[in-house]
Amino acid sequence: MYLQHFGLSKAPFSLTPNTSFFFGLAPHVEALQVLHTALTGGEGFIKVVGEVGTGKTLICRKLLNDMSHQFACVYLPNPYLSPQELRWAVACELGLEYTSSVDQQQLIQLIQSKLLSLAEQNKRAIIVVDEAQALPDESLEALRLFTNLETETSKLVQVVLFGQPELDLRLKQDKFRQLRQRIGFSYQLRALSRAEVAGYVEHRLKVAGWRGDKVFDDGRIGTLFKASRGIPRLVNVLCHKAMMLAYGSGTQRVSAKQLQMVIDDTEDAQLSHWSLRLALPAMALLIAAGYLAWQELML
Ligand SMILES: Nc1ncnc2c1ncn2[C@@H]1O[C@H](COP(=O)(O)OP(=O)(O)OP(=O)(O)O)[C@@H](O)[C@H]1O
Ligand SMILES: [Mg+2]
Numbered sequence: 001m002y003l004q005h006f007g008l009s010k011a012p013f014s015l016t017p018n019t020s021f022f023f024g025l026a027p028h029v030e031a032l033q034v035l036h037t038a039l040t041g042g043e044g045f046i047k048v049v050g051e052v053g054t055g056k057t058l059i060c061r062k063l064l065n066d067m068s069h070q071f072a073c074v075y076l077p078n079p080y081l082s083p084q085e086l087r088w089a090v091a092c093e094l095g096l097e098y099t100s101s102v103d104q105q106q107l108i109q110l111i112q113s114k115l116l117s118l119a120e121q122n123k124r125a126i127i128v129v130d131e132a133q134a135l136p137d138e139s140l141e142a143l144r145l146f147t148n149l150e151t152e153t154s155k156l157v158q159v160v161l162f163g164q165p166e167l168d169l170r171l172k173q174d175k176f177r178q179l180r181q182r183i184g185f186s187y188q189l190r191a192l193s194r195a196e197v198a199g200y201v202e203h204r205l206k207v208a209g210w211r212g213d214k215v216f217d218d219g220r221i222g223t224l225f226k227a228s229r230g231i232p233r234l235v236n237v238l239c240h241k242a243m244m245l246a247y248g249s250g251t252q253r254v255s256a257k258q259l260q261m262v263i264d265d266t267e268d269a270q271l272s273h274w275s276l277r278l279a280l281p282a283m284a285l286l287i288a289a290g291y292l293a294w295q296e297l298m299l
Contacts, residue, residue, distance in 0.1 A: 001244075001247075002243050002244055002246070002247035005247045005252070006210060006212070006215070006243065006247070006252060007209060007210070007211065007212070008205075008208045008209045008210060009208065009209040010207075010208050010209070011208065011240070012204045012205050012207070012208035012210065012239070012240075012243075013204060013235075013236040013237070013239045013240040013243070014236070014240075015233060015236055015237070017055070017057040017058035017060075017061055018058075019058065019061050019062050019065055020207065021203075021204055021207050022058060022062055023199065023200055023203040023204070025055075025192060025196050025199070025200060026196070027054075027055075027189050027190050027192075028055055028058070028059055028189075030187065031048055031059050031187045031189060032059060032062060032063060032066070034046070034048075034185055034187045035048070035059075035063055035160065035185075035187075036066070036067075037185070038158075038184060038185035039067065039071070039126060039158055039160070040070075041184075042124070042154050042155055042158070043158060043184035043185055044147040044155050044158060044159065044182045044184065045144075045147060045158075045159050045161070045179065045182045045183040045184065046158070046159070046160045046161070046183070046184065046185045046186065047132075047160075047161045047162075047163070047167070047171075047183050047185075047186040047187070048160070048161070048162050048163075048186070048187045048189065049162075049163055049164070049165055049167055049168055049186065049187070049188050049189065050162075050164070050165075050188065050189025050190075051164065051165060051189070051191065051231065052164055052231070052233070053231045053232060053233030053234060054189045054190075054191060054231060054232060054233075055189065055232050056130065056162040056163075056164075056189065057077075057130055057162070059162070059189075060075075060128055060130050060160075060162050063128065063160070064128060067126065070123075071123065071124055071125065071126045071158075072094060072118050072123050072124070072125040072126070073093075073125075073126055073128060074089075074090050074093040074094060074125060074126065074127045074128065075093065075128050075130075076089055076090075076093075076127065076128065076129045076130070077130045077131070078131070079129055079130070079131045079132055079133075079134045079135040079139070080134055080136075081135070081136075081139055082136065082138065082139060083136075083138045083139050083141070083142035084104060086139045086142050086143070087104065087107050087108065087111065087142065088107070090111060090127060090146070091107055091110060091111055091114075094111065094114050094115075094125065096110055096111065096114055098110055112149055112156075115149060115156040115157060116151070116156065118156075119151055119154070119156055124154070124155065124156065124157070124158060125156065125157045125158070126157070126158045126159070126160060127143065127146065127157060127158070127159045127160070128159075128160045128162070129143070129159065129160065129161050129162065129163075130162045131162070131163065131164075132161035132162055132163035132167050133163040133164045133165075133166040133167040133170065137175070140170075140176065140179060141179070143159050143179075144178065144179045144182065146159065147159055147182060171183075190230075191229055191230030191231055192225075192230035192231075192232065192235075193225075193230065194221065194222065194225040194230075196230070197221060197224055197225045197228065197230060197235055198218075198221045200232060200235060201215075201216055201221065201224070201235065201239060202214075204236075204239075212252055213252075213253070214253070215243065215246070215252065215253060215254055216239070216242070216254055216259075217253065219256060220242075220254055220256065220259050223256070223259050223260075223263070224238055224239070224259070227263045227266075227269040228269060234266070234268055234269055237266055237268075237269070238259070238262055238263065238266060238269060241262040241265065241266065242254040242258055242259050242262045245258040245261065245262065246258060
């Protein structure tokens with residue numbers, strides 16, 4: 001790969017949500033602040049929604065790292081769970097030991113007494129669900145029932161849902177109105193601005209060990225921003241491929257042509273690129289048609 005060529009110790013634009021690459025971008029810092037405030041305030045349900053590739057799993061991992069000393073954390077990265085499987089997973093993550101003959105009612109009781117013993121040690125539990133848009137309806141309801149468990153003064157469990165915008169669409173349904181009402185805090189992740197894309201690219205390169213001049217100059221950053229629509233995962237894909245091309249041509253700076261080739265080769269990036277290319281002539285045609293119609297009216 002190009003690591004040696006650029007003198008890097010690790011891949012700068014890997015797609016894995018690795019917290020050692022975390023960059024304090026405004027939307028991500030704000031999301032974490034909202035989560036910290038809501039969790040320490042004892043909120044039952046908290047929700048973070050963001051488009052595909054905007055950094056939800058990374059924030060999720062960062063939250064777990066930050067909170068694991070204070071809370072008993074249950075992390076559910078795979079939400080395709082029936083209510084039964086969900087309870088098994090929660091029990092397992094809480095470190096409960098049980099035999100396979102335990103029925104669901106007994107399992108709920110075991111979980112409840114574990115939560116009570118945690119509360120006695122001043123520890124609350126949080127259930128963090130990634131990809132929550134894929135949770136079956138009944139499992140969302142099972143999660144809501146978990147937040148009914150409480151002592152006289154506080155909840156025993158708090159739930160954090162991370163999901164794509166489809167989660168909001170699902171929660172809008174009437175059958176989820178009870179759950180909806182319990183979501184005390186929510187945060188909508190936005191895409192990055194141009195300046196944020198610039199800082200993001202520079203930060204990742206630095207963490208990977210880059211010490212030279214800019215690999216992506218200002219013009220390239222502008223192109224990256226447009227083609228990625230400010231979505232961090234797309235920025236990573238484009239930067240990774242562009243650096244491969246720069247390596248292939250023996251340079252340490254990505255050229256406009258190389259970046260364009262990469263954009264043309266990246267389906268999701270082409271959408272914005274092509275839609276822009278198609279939208280401009282279409283807009284010009286519409287304006288011309290409008291002008292002709294107006295002239296006809298005037299005659
Ligand atoms: N603040 C950030 N600092 C460093 N890297 C980031 C940041 N935000 C996002 N990324 C990177 O962007 C990529 C996509 O992030 P992530 O996988 O968390 O997105 P996601 O919202 O969970 O996507 P999906 O909806 O597909 O699950 C990852 O490589 C992640 O490390
Ligand atoms: Mg994710």
